[in-house]
Amino acid sequence: MxxxxxKRVKHGVLTENIELDRELEKIKKEIQDSVKKKFAGxxxxxxxxxxxxxACEAECNALANPYYDLExxxxxxxxxxxxxxxxxxxxxxxxxxxxxxxEAYEQIPAxxxxxxxxxxxxxxxxxxxxxxxxxxxxxxxxxxxxxxGCPPSPLEIMQGLLEFLRKI
Amino acid sequence: MRLIARYAKELQNxxxxxxxxxxxxxxxxxxxxxxxIKTLAKKYPAAIWFERKMHDDFGxxxxxxxxxxxxxxxxRFPKDIHPLRKxxxxxxxxxxxxxxxxxxxISGDGVFQVAVGPIHAGIIEPGHFQFSxxxxxxxxxxxxxxxxxxxxxxxxxxKTLREAKPVIERTSGNESIAYQICWRDIYLQASxxxxxxxxxKRHALLLELERVIHHLTDLGFIPNDAGFGAALAYxxxxxxxxxxxxxxxxxxxxxxGAIDFENHFIDTATFSEWLHELEESIEFFEDWIMDIPSLxxxxxxxxxxxxxxALKYNTVGVVARxxxxxxxxxxxxxxxxxxxxMASEVSGDVGARFKVRLQEVKNSITMMQHFLEEDTSxxxxxxxxxxxxxxxxxxxxxxxxxxxxxxxxxIERFFVRDPSFMNWQALxxxxxxxxxxxxxxxNKSCDLxxxxxxx
Ligand code: SF4
Numbered sequence: 001m002x003x004x005x006x007k008r009v010k011h012g013v014l015t016e017n018i019e020l021d022r023e024l025e026k027i028k029k030e031i032q033d034s035v036k037k038k039f040a041g042x043x044x045x046x047x048x049x050x051x052x053x054x055a056c057e058a059e060c061n062a063l064a065n066p067y068y069d070l071e072x073x074x075x076x077x078x079x080x081x082x083x084x085x086x087x088x089x090x091x092x093x094x095x096x097x098x099x100x101x102x103e104a105y106e107q108i109p110a111x112x113x114x115x116x117x118x119x120x121x122x123x124x125x126x127x128x129x130x131x132x133x134x135x136x137x138x139x140x141x142x143x144x145x146x147x148x149g150c151p152p153s154p155l156e157i158m159q160g161l162l163e164f165l166r167k168i
Numbered sequence: 169m170r171l172i173a174r175y176a177k178e179l180q181n182x183x184x185x186x187x188x189x190x191x192x193x194x195x196x197x198x199x200x201x202x203x204x205i206k207t208l209a210k211k212y213p214a215a216i217w218f219e220r221k222m223h224d225d226f227g228x229x230x231x232x233x234x235x236x237x238x239x240x241x242x243x244r245f246p247k248d249i250h251p252l253r254k255x256x257x258x259x260x261x262x263x264x265x266x267x268x269x270x271x272x273x274i275s276g277d278g279v280f281q282v283a284v285g286p287i288h289a290g291i292i293e294p295g296h297f298q299f300s301x302x303x304x305x306x307x308x309x310x311x312x313x314x315x316x317x318x319x320x321x322x323x324x325x326x327k328t329l330r331e332a333k334p335v336i337e338r339t340s341g342n343e344s345i346a347y348q349i350c351w352r353d354i355y356l357q358a359s360x361x362x363x364x365x366x367x368x369k370r371h372a373l374l375l376e377l378e379r380v381i382h383h384l385t386d387l388g389f390i391p392n393d394a395g396f397g398a399a400l401a402y403x404x405x406x407x408x409x410x411x412x413x414x415x416x417x418x419x420x421x422x423x424x425g426a427i428d429f430e431n432h433f434i435d436t437a438t439f440s441e442w443l444h445e446l447e448e449s450i451e452f453f454e455d456w457i458m459d460i461p462s463l464x465x466x467x468x469x470x471x472x473x474x475x476x477x478a479l480k481y482n483t484v485g486v487v488a489r490x491x492x493x494x495x496x497x498x499x500x501x502x503x504x505x506x507x508x509x510m511a512s513e514v515s516g517d518v519g520a521r522f523k524v525r526l527q528e529v530k531n532s533i534t535m536m537q538h539f540l541e542e543d544t545s546x547x548x549x550x551x552x553x554x555x556x557x558x559x560x561x562x563x564x565x566x567x568x569x570x571x572x573x574x575x576x577x578x579i580e581r582f583f584v585r586d587p588s589f590m591n592w593q594a595l596x597x598x599x600x601x602x603x604x605x606x607x608x609x610x611n612k613s614c615d616l617x618x619x620x621x622x623x
Contacts, residue, residue: 047291051316053619055341055422060291061385063410065404079289095261096242096315097294100286126334129259131251131317151341153421 017152020155027158028073034165035074039085041097043075046084046108050101052096055151056118062154066102074075075161086164087142092120092127093135113144115164120153125150144168169581173220173569173585174207176226178254183228188558190567209235214593225321240314240622243448243561244266245301251324261275272310274300279307282604283398286315293618297607304603309596315619316622324582329552329572332579336426340586340620344574345371346563348427350570350584353559359553366543370504373539373560374418374426376532380446381410382558382564383532386615390522391457393609396468399457406449413442429547431476436540438601447533454526467519471610481594482506485566485587487614488526491516497562506538507531509533518613563587586620 035043036143049057060077063070078084079103093101104116119125121137129135137143145167147160177184181494182202185196189313198205200268207230219230220239227250230236238245244263250256261469273281282387285296294315300308320339324332336351337344356363363371388403411421418426440485457463473483478491488495492514499510511527513520558571566587573580591614598610 008226029244043392048287049293049316050320051619053294053341053344054617055338055344055424057291057293058341058385059421062404062408065408066401067405067408077291077336091316092318094318095263096243096317099244100294102313103304104287110236127318127320128323128335128337130323131249131258131261132317132319133320137368150338150424151422168488 014079024155024158027155027162028086031075031158031162031165033072034162037167038165039072039074043086044078044084045075045086045088046104047077047088047090048101048104050089050091050121051096052091052120054119056120056167058088059151059154059157060090060117063157065154066158068154068158070114076154081105082128083110084108087112088117088139089114089137089141090117092123092125092133093137093140095132095134098134098140101137102140113164113168114141115145115147115160116143117147117157117160118149120147120150122146124148171212171214172567173571173583174215174222175571175583176222176228176252177189177581177583177586178252183226185222185228186571188571189619193558194429195236197227199567202559204231206231206534207233209233212482213591217303217589217593224250224501226250229254234336237270238336240317242314243269246295251319273298273306275585276302278302295618299604301604306602306604306607308393311592311595313618314593314622316619318623320623321582321584323554324579326595328578329358329574332582334425335428339584339623340492340617341422341501342382342617343378343563343565343568343586343620345374345423345426345485346561346568347570347584348423349375349561350559351431352427353369353561354557354570355552357557357559359550359556360553361547361550363429364545364547366541366545367429367547368537368544369506369541370431370434370510371427372503372506373536374414374423374603375563377410377414377417378423380529380536381407381414383529384410384611387453387522387525387529390467390609390612391463393464393612396460396463399453401544402453402456403607406446410446412477413439424511431453431544431546431550433544434540434542436542440537440540443533443537444615447530450526450529464519466606466609467522468515468517468519469615470602470606471521472517472601473594474600475514475559475598477594478516480585481597482574482590483594484527484590485563486511486521487591487594488566489513490520495562495567497567505537506533518609521613531543551603565620566591568620584620584623586617586623588616588618588621592621 123135145164172188174187182197187194191375222228224240245268246264279302296312297311300316336349384407388400391399415421473491475492490513497507509531511524513523554574556573560570569585572582
C-alpha cells in the first residue's frame, strides 16, 4: 500500500498531449457550466443498449476513466430510469429489445430527452435490415439529439453531450 | 470428446445437422418433411442451447428434449416462424400476443423469485437473470439472453466474404480482431493461400493487444465490483492507453477494419517502449492488489466452478483455464515460438479468474514484443473457391469457432459460436454457495459477451 501512495503523490493528475488537453478542458468547462445552469448541477443519464456490439458501451465506460472523468462535471449514469433526465440509446433497436427500450422511456419522469448514440440506432452502421432489426430508433422514440460514430470516441461523446446541452 | 458446436444447414430436400467435436465433425441428414433429431443433452448439457436454437431457426424438432422452450425467439415473436429457412424473406415482423416464458424456478417455503433485466443498472449489455432465492442465498439462476439478436446469420447470406467483413467485425466489439482473424482464415482457405509470416505476426500482435485491453478493463472492474474503486481508475487508465495504441496501429480504437492482407508500418521503437511501461505498471498493479486482504476475502472461494463441471459443460477460455483446464487455441508452434505460456489456475473462483487475466496480460506483453517487426509485405489474393470452411481463434474470452459455407461465390450459411455461448450456460453452476450480492462480482469475473452470444 505504501508503494501505491508513493506513486500517487509522485504522479498526481494525468495529462495528455497539450493540444488535446486544452480542447478537453474547454469542453469540460462548458459542459460543467451548462449542466449547472440547465440541470441544477447534476444531469442523470440512463443508458439503454438496444442491440449494440458493445463498443458503444465500452466508450461510455471509458468516459469514467481518469482522462475524461465525466462524473466530475456533474454527469452521472444512473441505475434506474426513474432517476434519469436523459436516455442515452445505443444499438440497433432489435425486435427483441424494442418493447423494453420503449418501456424504459416511459419510466423516465418528464421533462425527458433521448440522445441516440452511435451509427446503429440511426441504421447507419454496416448492418443490413433483417427480421430481427427495428432500427431506425426514431420510428419508436422521440430523439432529440444524435451522436454519430461507430463507435463515437469518448471525446466525440463529450462533444455530442455538449451540443445537446446547447440545443435544449 | 469435447462438444464445440451443433447447428443446422438447409439443403435442397434435407437439413444437415452438423455437430463439431474436438476431434471430429459429424453430419446427419434429416428430411425437411420430418425434421426430427435426438438430443445430445444427456451426455453434453451444453447441447441444449444449440438444439433449442436449431428449433427456433429452422423448426427442427428435438424429439426427446426435456427443454422445448424457445431460446432466441421471445415473448412477442410471431409463432411458427423459422427465420433461417431459405424461404423466409420477411424483413419486418409484427409483435404478436405476449406469451410468458416459463422460467426454471425452485419453489418451497420462503423461496422467492428475483428477476433482473433485460436492462441492467449501469452501462452494460441487456440480458435476463432469474434467481430463486432463499433469503440471501441463491438457490438457482437461469440465464436468458438473445435480446440483442440482430439476425446476423441471415444478414450475411448471399454476400461475398468481402461484403460480409464489416458486419463480422462488429458482431462483438470486444472481440473484433478475433472475429476478423476467423474471417481471414476462411478467406485464406477459400483462396487456397498461405499468409506470409510478417502478416501473421501483425495480426497476432493485434489479437494480443485486443486481449490486453479487454483484460485490463476487467482487472479494474472486478475489484470495483468488490467495492474497491481505486483499481478501476488504475485499470481503466491502462486500458485507455492500450486502446489509443490500437488506434495508432489500425486507425480505429477497436481495430474495426484492421485485419487485411497488407502490412502497415509500425514504429517498433515507440511501441516497444510503451510495452515496457505497461509491463512495469502491471507489475506495480499486481503488487498493490495482491496485498489487499479484504479484496481477496471477497475473491477467494466466491463463484467456484469445479474442474469436473468446467469439463462437463465444455467451458472455454479464461473460465476454463481458471478451473484447471488446459484449453487454449494458441497452443501451436507459431505461438510457442513467440513466447506463449498457458495461463492456469485451479481454484475456479473469482480470484482464479482474476489471476489468469493477470498472467495473460503479462504473457501478451512478452508475445507482442516478439511479434514486433518492420515489414511492408502484402498478399495478392486469388479468387475464392466454393466449399465448407471452418476455423478457430482464441479471443479474449475464449475459443471462437466460425464456419462459412460458400456457394456460387457467396455465403450460403454463416455460423459462429462465440466462447460466451458455452460459458453462459455454465454461469449458474458458479453460485451454489454464494449470496445474491456476489452475483455481479462473479458475472464480471467471467465477463462474457452478450452481443457475440446473441448474434
Ligand atoms: S454504432 Fe458501431 S460501435 Fe456502436 S454499437 Fe453499432 S456497430 Fe457497435
